Amino acid sequence: MKRLTAHIIAIGSELLHGGRIDSNSVGIAEVLAQSGIEVKQKVAVGDHELDICTAVLSSATQADVIVTTGGLGSTLDDCTREAVAAACGRTLVMRTQALRMVQAHLKTRNRVLTPVMTRQAFMPSRAFILENPVGTAPGFSLKVGKAQLFVLPGVPREALAMAQVHIPLYFAKKYRRERRGLWSHSLNTVGISETEVQGHVMPLIKRYPSMQFSFLASTSGVKVTVSCWRVQELNKSDSKNIRPFPEGEGAVRNIRAALAPWLYSEGEERMEEVVGKLLASRSLTLAVAESCTGGLVAHRLTEVPGSSIYVDRGIVSYSNRAKQQLLGVRSLTLKQYGAVSLQVAHAMAKGIRKRSRVDVGLSLTGIAGPSGGSLEKPVGMVCMAIDGPYGTEARQFQFWGNRSEIKFRSSQAGLDFVRRYLLDRGGKKGDPAHG
């Protein structure tokens, strides 16, 4: 059977001129792929009725599925409802069910319905209402020509939550006897360049010709994704479970082996979650002494729910005075080696571990730039140290990029340093056998 195709239309004038980039479509494309629908085009248009209407009609002649995001709010520039009604030749009507949804959501936030907000309950006649589990504006779905159109709000977490609920549900009802989908698996590496990753994976690209391999470099590292389109016929017995896919799993196993020294997670798992799990599983506590990263490592660690169990504290010792007072770094060490040195990193890690009485102390000190560099210690030079139950380690890195990129790359390398320290040294708390 022919694979279904989709267009995603992001609506908002700020996407054309405001310097803002549409990122909703990334998550929506993933949801579509999981339902076996291939995105063929992404479009961004301004908040103009005619432009939206033209885009919808143009996509309706090319794609089986259209998803729009944006322009469903209650402000005057929001005109997606009107544009879609025009595109389908229907009138806008107030839907009491939708109005009740708006009221119910406002109530959870202790707000009352104002006249202008009732706009959010208007929809093209006979449209199917899509509930918004996390925000005010409901969406809706209807046919435009032969295409099935899903109209979602523009707030990123609302658009994603609604896509995740409503799109799979619609296609699960439509295709009862089979499951279609893009099978894909990602592996996340750090400390290796995109070219080197490609070099390691190249033999596998030839060995698995039916698989697609893609490489994505960012300040977090290089992500390798292997994917393949599948159609499975369903028996009653496996209507809930996804059947194994030996070829894909074989490819993943081989990539894993080829990239093992740099692999820190798979799928969407972030470095701070990986480190958090390692600490939690060993009942270890952590404290961080940051200079150049300015709090970013602590911020990332505390993005993870439940991190208060293993994160005791962070110290952003930006001034030398703070390094002396809070971490006990000696003024002689600072003078002799400079604030950015393995010796000072070492003293910071030992200081924070001792003073906060945690299991693991991590320190980072470096030159984030754009100024402050020298021939000997250029911008991007960062020293890190760990003091913990398995002994002390210090490392020096040279990063590139602007201030913000150097800060992020440093935080990623620092967290990876903790990960490697815990894994390489194995053992449990109080068992420094490998130290």
Place this chain on the structure above:
Amino acid sequence: MKRLTAHIIAIGSELLHGGRIDSNSVGIAEVLAQSGIEVKQKVAVGDHELDICTAVLSSATQADVIVTTGGLGSTLDDCTREAVAAACGRTLVMRTQALRMVQAHLKTRNRVLTPVMTRQAFMPSRAFILENPVGTAPGFSLKVGKAQLFVLPGVPREALAMAQVHIPLYFAKKYRRERRGLWSHSLNTVGISETEVQGHVMPLIKRYPSMQFSFLASTSGVKVTVSCWRVQELNKSDSKNIRPFPEGEGAVRNIRAALAPWLYSEGEERMEEVVGKLLASRSLTLAVAESCTGGLVAHRLTEVPGSSIYVDRGIVSYSNRAKQQLLGVRSLTLKQYGAVSLQVAHAMAKGIRKRSRVDVGLSLTGIAGPSGGSLEKPVGMVCMAIDGPYGTEARQFQFWGNRSEIKFRSSQAGLDFVRRYLLDRGGKKGDPAHG
């Protein structure tokens, strides 16, 4: 004269499924706007000849100008040349002038021409060659129907450099006697909802019918942008200078007055820069004691180059033990009021100011969620305090969103708290006359 319209087509399969976002179009849209051309649509399509061809033909019926970016490299998946040739009904021919450009660029990088690279010298017949000042692949320009098409490579800095050179040049030749362009100005507010902002600005929307107003809500607050398309006739004397625009400046003055209590910056200036400038101009130093924000406030402050002048330190006192040890919060205060309370915020601010001997101490303590909330102290409740030369202040907030959003909104409100403290209390360091 009718304003010219443009579509931008970004080409690359990774833009549809690889999680990568097209950012080239942001810079290209700016270049077009400066030439008086309004971008009406942005499109992303995969590296498939038919899809690219369809997108170009569809845009040619709607826009005066089309700019494509991507798919001009020498690898096998690059097929923009073929697709464009098909769309214009021309054949691809090898252009010796283009080949010489490719060779010349390779020479600067000490590389030699390989057979596969000659692909980059093929173009639709009679196309105008666009030199690439920073990379290998030249671009080209030609008519498709009534639209003028510019075909640029996908490497971001190459696409931008070529757009900046070739697009203004083409339209400067076409429109010798006038300058067209988009005038726009943004104002950034915090602590007020999008609906309320719109209510305040509404009378101005009516007073300035030729201006466009747009509103953009994010975790940073609400951004208001006012913009207007202008056509200036040029004398020889002002061919270089942009003339003032009294109507636009009047509108901005009025928005500024209407939103004064919530306005923290204009244009692209971020809150951490505003606070940094205020601190630097008054020669004040700052230290931050964070609990729920987990280092985010310190991280944002230190994103600003030169922040080491006024940021002395940050303390992420995630555990109660850290609050007692590092900030001198009394265990009785913690027991009596709980870690999330105005009293503890107060003690944290006083503690960090006193112990680090800075001018201003800021503290934040709250419940970032998703767990840890109660009826009395729900998720999103955050207490903040400032201790400084103009006295002590404490405030309580109730934020909403997920953990990450609550952290960011808290950091934004905390920095705004410092901004207001410094501005409201006026005066200079050591002059607590208004305290």
